[in-house]
Amino acid sequence: KKTFFNDFLLFSMTTIPNSFYAKVSDLHTELYKGPATAMANPLVAFTLIKRLHSEWLNVVYSNEALENTQVLRSSYEEEEADLPKLEDLQGAAKGLMRLQDVYALQVASLVRGCFQRVTKGKPIDIYLPAVSVPLSGDDCFLVGKVAYEQEDYYHSVQWLEESVRLFRGTGGEWSPENEGTLEDALDHLAFSHFKTGNISYALTLSQDLHCNKKMKKHNVEKYEKLLGTSPPISIRGNGLRRPTSNNLRTRDTYERLCQTQGSQPMLFENPRLFCDYFTNGNPGLLLLPVRREVLSLRPYVVLYHSFITDTEAEDIKRTAQPGLKRSVVAAGEKQATAEYRISKSAWLKGSAHPTVGKLDQRISMLTGLNVKHPYGEYLQVVNYGIGGHYEPHFDHATSPSSPVFKLKTGNRVATFMIYLSSVEAGGCTAFIYANFSVPVVEKAAIFWWNLHRNGQGDADTLHAGCPVLIGDKWVANKWIHEHGQEFHHRCSLNPEE
Ligand SMILES: O=C(O)CCC(=O)C(=O)O
Numbered sequence: 355k356k357t358f359f360n361d362f363l364l365f366s367m368t369t370i371p372n373s374f375y376a377k378v379s380d381l382h383t384e385l386y387k388g389p390a391t392a393m394a395n396p397l398v399a400f401t402l403i404k405r406l407h408s409e410w411l412n413v414v415y416s417n418e419a420l421e422n423t424q425v426l427r428s429s430y431e432e433e434e435a436d437l438p439k440l441e442d443l444q445g446a447a448k449g450l451m452r453l454q455d456v457y458a459l460q461v462a463s464l465v466r467g468c469f470q471r472v473t474k475g476k477p478i479d480i481y482l483p484a485v486s487v488p489l490s491g492d493d494c495f496l497v498g499k500v501a502y503e504q505e506d507y508y509h510s511v512q513w514l515e516e517s518v519r520l521f522r523g524t525g526g527e528w529s530p531e532n533e534g535t536l537e538d539a540l541d542h543l544a545f546s547h548f549k550t551g552n553i554s555y556a557l558t559l560s561q562d563l564h565c566n567k568k569m570k571k572h573n574v575e576k577y578e579k580l581l582g583t584s585p586p587i588s589i590r591g592n593g594l595r596r597p598t599s600n601n602l603r604t605r606d607t608y609e610r611l612c613q614t615q616g617s618q619p620m621l622f623e624n625p626r627l628f629c630d631y632f633t634n635g636n637p638g639l640l641l642l643p644v645r646r647e648v649l650s651l652r653p654y655v656v657l658y659h660s661f662i663t664d665t666e667a668e669d670i671k672r673t674a675q676p677g678l679k680r681s682v683v684a685a686g687e688k689q690a691t692a693e694y695r696i697s698k699s700a701w702l703k704g705s706a707h708p709t710v711g712k713l714d715q716r717i718s719m720l721t722g723l724n725v726k727h728p729y730g731e732y733l734q735v736v737n738y739g740i741g742g743h744y745e746p747h748f749d750h751a752t753s754p755s756s757p758v759f760k761l762k763t764g765n766r767v768a769t770f771m772i773y774l775s776s777v778e779a780g781g782c783t784a785f786i787y788a789n790f791s792v793p794v795v796e797k798a799a800i801f802w803w804n805l806h807r808n809g810q811g812d813a814d815t816l817h818a819g820c821p822v823l824i825g826d827k828w829v830a831n832k833w834i835h836e837h838g839q840e841f842h843h844r845c846s847l848n849p850e851e
């Protein structure tokens with residue numbers, strides 16, 4: 355197929371001689387050029403027949419073709435290590451399904467390249483992309499298959515339905531770059547319907563598969579038998595419901611907060627929420643006070659606008675880039691990757707770049723806290739790709755064995771998080787119990803206390819990074835510990851404070 359050929363040419367263009375490419379495309383295109391009446395000319399007819407009968411054959415089996423294929427393959431092998439792996443492809447498919455769920459997007463719209471949610475029976479655009487990229491039947495097949503392999507038939511049915519529809523639309527035409535065929539999609543779709551308890555539809559779909567013999571026939575018989583049993587054997591299908599997650603209790607709130615900004619009280623509703631120019635009484639901020647926006651009182655969450663400059667944000671991203679690795683979470687005493695946190699991150703010491711130290715100093719002036727290592731952790735720079743997220747969690751340790759205590763400076767008393775980029779859609783920071791979410795404000799920083807003054811964790815700080823719908827989200831976390839703050843943050847035995 356043309357695109358396949360062009361894609362491959364892109365990275366081997368430097369090595370494949372142009373002459374061979376020209377020869378092949380000439381042989382190909384000239385064939386279809388010229389008016390049909392030209393065929394009336396016996397010379398044209400003769401050369402065409404000759405080309406079709408032997409010239410193509412000679413080119414295809416020439417040494418020149420062989421050499422070029424070898425060059426193509428060896429250039430591919432050189433690049434192979436840097437190309438996405440199966441894990442990346444499956445991760446991207448899971449990311450699409452995550453966006454579908456969290457933002458309640460319609461699969462039929464996604465497939466057309468649109469981001470729409472159905473509200474009151476009408477599809478509304480969540481985001482209008484500059485270019486809409488429709489998906490092919492094979493693209494949908496891949497997403498459906500990833501769901502199918504996880505036994506997630508809720509998603510596999512939706513994506514495979516689209517796959518079948520699109521494959522049928524192209525007349526079931528096969529392309530060498532494709533992963534699946536109409537038959538594969540029908541087969542997976544039938545089995546997905548069977549698993550969700552819709553046996554008669556599974557049977558109808560399987561009967562459509564008359565071309566490929568054995569396996570499908572076997573399935574048809576199985577579905578017929580199940581349907582013919584009287585009374586019918588009850589198949590414990592889980593219906594078309596979303597696979598249950600561990601955190602069903604917070605899931606609905608989380609998704610609502612990601613889709614909207616929640617029910618943040620307005621200034622007029624709560625006069626104790628205010629904006630001001632803030633210096634924290636620090637001479638260092640006197641000439642350039644920071645614009646402070648108090649977002650919530652319980653828990654206490656504030657946003658500091660224009661905390662970082664464009665150049666500083668670029669310094670931090672550029673310095674972190676080479677060290678970015680898949681993010682981990684606390685898993686008992688250890689750290690491990692987890693589906694609930696999808697991003698890459700890197701730790702930056704003060705020595706990594708002069709900007710890191712400058713930010714530490716500014717954080718210290720604003721918060722009045724001691725952020726020097728080990729009272730403050732190194733700066734954690736985080737990059738979320740499309741669909742990247744961090745489901746509801748606490749920043750402070752909730753168990754004595756947590757790796758947070760490795761520094762021996764107590765728990766994480768506060769979080770200072772800088773937004774190093776903007777995003778085009780999605781990616782809010784949602785406070786689940788406090789019932790509000792903060793959209794990504796480029797160059798701003800958000801601050802909150804994780805612990806009550808008596809050292810107990812504040813359950814109201816449960817928060818999340820919503821999946822990024824469109825864009826490239828970067829944040830930097832500075833976690834500040836209890837120790838070292840003895841003269842900076844008052845303690846109290848009152849559990850309410
Ligand atoms: O990305 C966000 O908005 C939140 C990130 C977060 O909570 C974290 O890194 O601990």
Ligand SMILES: [Fe+2]
Pocket residue numbers: 747748749817
């Ligand atoms: Fe967090």
